[in-house]
Amino acid sequence: KKEQLELLSAVESVTKDGTQMRLSANISSVKELDVAVKYGALGVGLFRTEFLYMDRSTFPSEEEQFDVYRQVVQKMDRCSTVIRTLDIGGDKQLDYFPLPQEDNPFLGYRAIRISLERQELFQTQLTAILRASAYGKVKIMYPMISSVEEVRQANQILHRAMADLDARGIAYDADIPVGVMIEIPAAAVIADLLAEESDFFSIGTNDLVQYVLAVDRMNEQIAHMYHPYHPAILRMLRTIVDAARNAGIPVSVCGEMAGDERSIPLWLELGVHDLSMSIQSLLRVKHRILNTSALDACSTAQQCYKLATSSEIEKLLTDFNESSR
């Protein structure tokens, strides 16, 4: 089965009736990058940079980070790499950067909130990313955005990093696209406002589901309540995609939902053709896309929007997935 799937590596992901999808990889190490390339990923849609900061005793220097980012960008060649700035806190900790003990770490000091407070760390990372952008197609993505102010503040630090590189005479892509993750409900609700400040959106369903449903994604006791196919999630996806479309910016999905083939009808119906997923999901999802009729998928998705419960939606999508086998 694995060998059969691997035959699809070089095949384009297109539905039976000709709708193209772009499948990219979520990676969190350079090792995973080789697999992504081997499986024919058309880009890195989410480069989780946390690993660079883990298993060591100090923050990585600009040079160390630049070295890794450049490797990734060069390996992706003409495909683009979306580099997400540091997303620690929540469940991810660094030994050398003790974070305060928190009652609700997922509602606490994490990701962009840390970056905007520890601006020297953030600027170092942005500088390293900018330098890598001289070697290929790079996009910058901010995690855990909940307001327009955060985007503006982050961009100010980005501009500082650019000015610093100008002063040092170091090259970078001055038109580097800068986007935000939509993974906090507030961001989804104000997606129209955020779209004015962003070059692209990437929907982080892992956190979005956790926050919309108030279900801790790490808590096994309530894992049965973690429903990506909840009507509230479907509505929120629609809000985000409409806002991106109205503003004329691209939107992709990089949460685990993108790697669940049952979600394909939802993306087709929303007109989201750009999915980024873990490397293990790439060929499985591509295989499903190749066996899917976009026309049938869209009518199934439209029915999903009329259903009142997660279990009915999930069942409809599961049945559709199995019928198109």
Ligand code: PEP
């Ligand atoms: C997400 O929240 O959906 C996401 C892709 O980011 P992470 O899983 O790293 O929080």
Ligand code: MG
């Ligand atoms: Mg997230």
